[in-house]
Amino acid sequence: MADPRILLVIGGGIAAYKSCELVRLIRKGGGSVACVLTEGGSHFVTAMTLAALSENPVHTTLWDLKNEVEMGHIQLSRAADLVVVCPATADLMAKMAAGIADDLATTLLLATDKPVLAVPAMNVRMWQHPATRRNVATLRASGVTVMEPDEGAMACGEFGPGRLPEPEAVWAEIGAALATHGHSQPLEGQPDFAPERHRPLFGKHVLITAGPTHEPIDPVRYIANRSSGKQGFAIAAAAAEAGARVTLVAGPVHLPTPPGVDRVDVETARQMAAAVEAALPADVAVMVAAVADWRAAEEAGQKLKKDGSGKVPPLHLAENPDILAALAQSPQRPRLLVGFAAETERVIDHATAKRARKGADWIVANDVSGDVMGGHANAVHIITASGTESLPEMPKEDVARALVERIADAFA
Numbered sequence: 001m002a003d004p005r006i007l008l009v010i011g012g013g014i015a016a017y018k019s020c021e022l023v024r025l026i027r028k029g030g031g032s033v034a035c036v037l038t039e040g041g042s043h044f045v046t047a048m049t050l051a052a053l054s055e056n057p058v059h060t061t062l063w064d065l066k067n068e069v070e071m072g073h074i075q076l077s078r079a080a081d082l083v084v085v086c087p088a089t090a091d092l093m094a095k096m097a098a099g100i101a102d103d104l105a106t107t108l109l110l111a112t113d114k115p116v117l118a119v120p121a122m123n124v125r126m127w128q129h130p131a132t133r134r135n136v137a138t139l140r141a142s143g144v145t146v147m148e149p150d151e152g153a154m155a156c157g158e159f160g161p162g163r164l165p166e167p168e169a170v171w172a173e174i175g176a177a178l179a180t181h182g183h184s185q186p187l188e189g190q191p192d193f194a195p196e197r198h199r200p201l202f203g204k205h206v207l208i209t210a211g212p213t214h215e216p217i218d219p220v221r222y223i224a225n226r227s228s229g230k231q232g233f234a235i236a237a238a239a240a241e242a243g244a245r246v247t248l249v250a251g252p253v254h255l256p257t258p259p260g261v262d263r264v265d266v267e268t269a270r271q272m273a274a275a276v277e278a279a280l281p282a283d284v285a286v287m288v289a290a291v292a293d294w295r296a297a298e299e300a301g302q303k304l305k306k307d308g309s310g311k312v313p314p315l316h317l318a319e320n321p322d323i324l325a326a327l328a329q330s331p332q333r334p335r336l337l338v339g340f341a342a343e344t345e346r347v348i349d350h351a352t353a354k355r356a357r358k359g360a361d362w363i364v365a366n367d368v369s370g371d372v373m374g375g376h377a378n379a380v381h382i383i384t385a386s387g388t389e390s391l392p393e394m395p396k397e398d399v400a401r402a403l404v405e406r407i408a409d410a411f412a
């Protein structure tokens with residue numbers, strides 16, 4: 001098969017904006033896209049945007065004489081290798097299941113002889129409604145691939161399954177569907193793991209802490225450390241790519257939120273501990289944050305001043321809660337608890353002791369005597385009950401993927 005041709009039907013929901021990113025991924029991956037924009041979809045994205053991104057005319061109506069002369073709707077429905085409905089709204093899937101053909105999109109979907117992939121996005125109650133359950137079952141029974149929506153916070157303010165999977169996950173599913181239907185060419189941007197395993201953490205909640213904490217001394221000064229948050233953010237991104245619902249509790253860092261990740265920003269260790277507790281239950285917790293061990297025992301209400309006498313003010317410290325150790329003792333302890341250990345000497349010995357002391361299942365140990373903190377690369381040892389696995393130095397994104405793969409294996 002030559003470069004894959006995708007017919008993309010865009011339903012009317014807020015998630016329609018993500019279809020623009022999907023068009024970009026398909027184009028970047030070597031495929032071509034023709035878009036069909038429903039009336040509902042046109043309230044969220046414009047035909048102009050889709051035409052510019054796809055570099056193809058966008059089809060919007062059954063009643064376009066010019067198009068019916070140039071390319072009839074029957075022909076359009078068959079000119080693609082795969083029809084993708086994204087987002088597939090509850091209404092669109094109901095019509096598909098019932099065989100209703102009252103606009104261009106539904107007519108094409110009824111007329112096509114090509115495989116169809118539907119990517120649902122809707123409010124959680126709509127997704128769980130018996131009518132939608134029936135429609136999804138009918139569609140699956142008739143050979144339509146219906147992806148599971150992601151779980152998490154939604155635009156409507158509710159929470160649960162119904163969120164459109166990230167465009168990268170849809171693109172991976174498109175690759176899998178094309179492979180099933182005989183397309184064997186490699187497509188750029190597809191994950192390296194087998195298509196059927198591309199969301200191995202689907203249905204799991206992964207809780208991650210990342211970055212430093214800032215412990216105030218007075219309104220303008222604080223105690224901090226050199227953690228950049230890069231490793232923790234990379235793990236959050238990799239877990240989301242693997243299909244997990246991810247809560248990322250982030251200390252003060254300058255990093256963008258990875259796609260599909262629910263982020264909670266905090267400043268201090270005590271705020272981080274509270275945010276971790278509020279995010280429970282979780283199946284996996286990966287505590288990557290470099291939490292400050294101590295905070296100023298008392299935070300001055302006003303800026304501390306030099307008084308000219310040369311006397312320095314005392315700085316008394318108090319110990320911060322150990323979030324990892326507390327989680328290990330919690331009645332809501334995640335099934336897999338992973339800690340990090342930044343060491344500057346006898347890395348494996350110290351980390352092995354830390355695993356026992358903190359009650360973690362795994363400790364990921366790294367030597368931070370070089371420029372790991374803030375740098376792009378990391379060399380880690382994964383210490384588990386059954387031994388130590390040492391990985392060579394690699395970019396933090398690759399460390400993240402390696403760790404997430406092992407987490408997925410542990411749940412397989």
Ligand code: C5P
Pocket residue numbers: 209269287288289290291292293320321322323324325338339340341342354
């Ligand atoms: O004791 P140490 O700070 O070296 O332990 C590191 C591990 O413990 C990391 O996983 C870190 O996120 C976690 N930690 C924590 N709360 C603290 C201190 C460390 O969760 N107060």
